[in-house]
Amino acid sequence: MANIEWCTATRKRNCHIPEVYCTEHHCTEPEPIRCKWCGSTEVIKHGIDKGVQQYFCTECKRQFTTLDCPYGMHTPVEQIGASLAMYYTGSSLSDIAQFLKQTYDNPVDRSTVYLWLIRFTKDAIAIFEEFKPKVSDTWIADETAIKFQDKLYWIWDIIDRDTRFLLASYLSPNRGTREAKILMELASKRADIVPAKVITDKLRAYLDGIELAFGADTKHIQSTPFTEIDSTNIIERFQGTIKERTKVLWGFKTVETARLILNGFTVHYNFFRPHLSLKNRTPAEAAQIKSPYKNWGDIVRKVGGIL
Template identity: 30%
Template sequence: MKNAISDERHAGCGKQCYSLDIDHSTVYRWISKYTEIIEAYVATLGPELGDIWHTDEMKVKIGGEWRWLWNVMDEKTRFHMVSVITKTREIEDAKKAFRKSKEVGNKKPRLMVTDGLPSYKKAFNAEFYDHHQSCKHIADVALQESLNNVLERMHGSIREREKIMRGIKVDDTPIIPMNQIYYNFIRPHMGLEGATPAEAAGVGIEEENKWMGLLRRSITKNE
């Protein structure tokens, strides 16, 4: 995002459009600051999720090196539950994504759908398996596209943002969590008849200006 903001066309926009002369580094600090505040608020919410979750991983370039971005989504509400960045695609990496999903959902799903990546099987057994088989794992590399197509729209939005930013600079970028917040709380979802995933999960923002409403709630909660 720094790269995009520091572009000459963007650097002069604040002054030309709003009569404000603000350095791009200041804007970046604001984004980092308020991402943390909103993240802290969102973490206190209890979304009402369905019982079929989807997990998939995608490659993103950060600081000139490839990383893996693990995403978990609820099928019913399209709520983007988890984004975890790792350097590898090992069992421990998959376990991080699964463990975080249980924290966000405050439960285990009935079905966890993944592709055929071997790391998923052992990670699933470690995080979700029980003798009652209350949670089952569906994993088939041959059916990857059809099984995980609920993640395609979200992955596409990440690719769009990555392209605009001309790559991500650092591992702890605020862009990944803010993109997740935008996807859940701000952007209407076509598959939900124009509702946001947060609204479908019972934790949506009622104000017309959802960004402002979310920020006000977050700041109030933080005080």
């Protein structure tokens, strides 16, 4: 966990140069306090709340502290970002709340962590939609069973063979032609191309689903142990890296929320999680996406309006 350290020499955050070596050590003029929302230096002190100095910007009329908290929130970006990362790697909301209390003495409860999760997951999905992956023309689809509200549901996934980029995930109680077609259309919309080949298991729904979505030009291959590409191995490795999904999703009350979190897992998997088989790059990096957002904290900072 990255702790925030203020360098006493340069007054920069996370300056990793030991103070005695820091070249800016002799700088005597302190940096002026800038408004963290608009950058103005027209700021005045505005009282102290719970031991934290408050400032008021006379330019944009907003209040702030020099703590790195998003607008209107009391928890610093790093802690919120860490909470989302923990969630998407399998920690429960209660575990996260307890972690914040113990590590930062920050008494938040699980409902607050839940609100962060929903809010910043929505934002991340919207932000990353703009980034189009460059993927191969061969995609692999599969379904995983999941128990949701005491019923059997399916998570449909489709990934790119070369970059392992997860093009689409779809949660549904059914496993028919309609769902197979929806999955293909979502993937095609995400990648902006129609694939030359789709590899699937023996499920009949794919036969018509793929043709309805892409026409006869896309070749459909039902994988066997002798298929040219080791699709079974690729899909099983993918499911291994994202297995927290199935544990987490059943806890939600509505399909809509479960679908939102499912897409949150997709963001985490594609953009934040490095893969050994991709030489420690993320699938997004393998798909030549250049994104300035390297972790959940970057999303929180962007959405929270911090300069």
